[in-house]
Ligand code: TXA
């Protein structure tokens with residue numbers, strides 16, 4: 001349990017940014033917007049500050065955190081990447097991509113942030129408020145999604161407060177996240193790309209840049225800790241691939257398959273990704289014990305990550 005505290009809501013103007021940076025530099029935990037989802041930030045160089053993230057979220061400490069920096073240069077100063085990793089970094093950062101590389105020595109990144117691993121997951125977010133905050137703090141920020149462990153990721157400041165009000169120092173308001181899904185997490189084995197989590201960058205795009213499709217981990221090299229099966233879960237049960245939903249139920253449509261909530265009436269996967277977590281929250285609020293029925297979503301492009309999150313939301317709970 002974290003220490004109960006009043007959570008400040010800060011605007012993203014110069015005053016709010018200065019206050020957020022001051023809190024972070026003092027070792028506090030502050031939620032901030034990125035283009036994927038809201039992150040729960042703390043100085044990645046301080047184990048005391050990072051411990052507050054785990055406490056606020058009730059996150060198991062074997063699950064390592066992503067560190068965020070403002071530029072590709074700062075990222076490459078922290079981790080070593082094989083050639084395909086450097087190609088992805090140059091083409092896709094800033095953006096919804098996380099690369100897991102070997103931590104260079106003497107960088108002062110907290111062991112706790114990495115769950116003791118020799119590697120570090122890094123991301124350069126493409127959101128003006130995240131960029132301004134990282135530059136104001138001047139140090140890498142460790143930041144998981146700003147939700148209680150196992151619950152839906154937040155894409156709006158109100159979502160952050162729903163789970164974490166009274167548990168964190170502040171939330172910085174940057175409006176609604178545009179991508180709406182967490183970053184794609186890529187690791188490496190012998191220079192080959194390993195898919196640790198599908199997300200906001202598609203496999204198709206990665207293939208265009210590197211000529212290689214990421215494969216699953218072999219089990220011998222890079223590990224994917226914390227990929228618990230049930231995750232991103234609303235309270236209500238979920239039924240997937242329902243082509244004819246109950247018209248009175250809390251269903252989530254896509255394209256021509258309608259419902260009270262539709263991820264994208266035109267069948268646009270980017271729009272569906274942006275709306276996914278808010279739609280699950282709305283459906284959860286309407287459900288009253290009834291199952292949330294979700295329309296079929298094609299598994300191409302961003303549909304791969306959407307279906308990954310839906311499968312986890314529908315998995316049996318621990
Ligand atoms: O879009 C995102 O990635 C958001 C925003 C805030 O940046 N962050 C996020 O963090 O989703 P989190 O903690 O919810 O997910 C981090 C993922 C986990 O699956 C974790 O296991 C993996 O990254 N990860 C972190 N460090 C790792 C490492 N050294 N090796 C392998 N996987 C790692």
Ligand code: MG
Nearest residue numbers: 144145146153
């Ligand atoms: Mg998360």
